[in-house]
Amino acid sequence: MKREKPKYMQIIDAAVIVIAENGYHGSQVAKIAKQAGVADGTIYLYFKNKDDILISVFKEKMGVFIERLREIAHRPISTEEKLYELVKNHYTILQNDHHLAIVTQLELRQTRKPLRTKISDILREYLSLYDYILKEGIENGVLKDSIDIRLLRQAIFGMIDETSTSWVMTGQKHNLVSLTDEVHQLILHGLKK
Template identity: 50%
Template sequence: MAKRTGEKYEAIIEAAIRVIAKYGYHNAQVSKIAREAKVADGTIYLYFENKDDVLISLFSEKMGSFITKVEEELKQIKSPSDQLYKLIQLHFQHLERDHELALVTQIELRQSNPEVRKGIGEILKRYLNVIDQIIERGIETGIFRSDLDVRITRKMIFGTLDETVTSWIMNNHKYSLLDQVDEIHRLFISGMGD
């Protein structure tokens, strides 16, 4: 298998996003992805085992680089409340900028098979850990209530962000996700504050 770097690899990942967003995961044949990436069908198999591997890889690449950006930006912010604000802002900004990626990650990934869900679960854990760290720091510094259950609080935060983006997609992007940041942050802080 070829190294997962380089122009062809990137072209296949980007093509997969466009094709899956347009046709849906189940109708996104490898041949369509290859045609969109302007490579031969066989070239895809130099980089990926199968279509599931393409989907897992695109999520891993896109989400992985996003998480790295979030981690770097949050290091610059001291207050857990401000970190949470920045996390919400970056989450919405990332998906609002790329409607096709938002459609693939919010809708198509959910319709995939257990193998794909298992593959994306690993990278998702890293993101959930970032949320956990904000909550834990907020509790330690007394900004958030000491009786918060970190696991439940994380589910509420991630679930709210996730549902907000899904609803935005289902409403054909009729409004700005970034316009929702202040209200969602206020809601979280009022529920978590001490």
């Protein structure tokens, strides 16, 4: 006997697929409902409105990023190694889920302010783990203490995010995870020879 996933996750998963395949603007509630195998109205038993679906998609999926990075942050390894795992983790999750990669890197950015604000809130939890690792690195004398920690965090995230977006936009052809070494080098030592 087939045990159905609870409808909530069923709808979340449907949304990721529909958005990845049709783009944010081509993803009507009716389409998501059909993909999930439920009626249009049923969606509204589990989500307040369409934005709520998207926020929930992002929250659920970011949960994976956060969970794994939290584990990394607490491993008994060096800051350099933690930063290496941070990059690798981000790339790995995206590379393993092409639909998710499209949704987070491209589609979810085409949203208006209220939604974008909610997305930022969720991202904040992920980025606070960056801060945790960076703070530790500074305290241990491994990282520069002359630069504002928010700026360090933005610099790292900016590099990872931009490289991920480029990878998605060029059709996800090359191997994203294999960039880890080089990006790790750049984060720690910069471009100078």
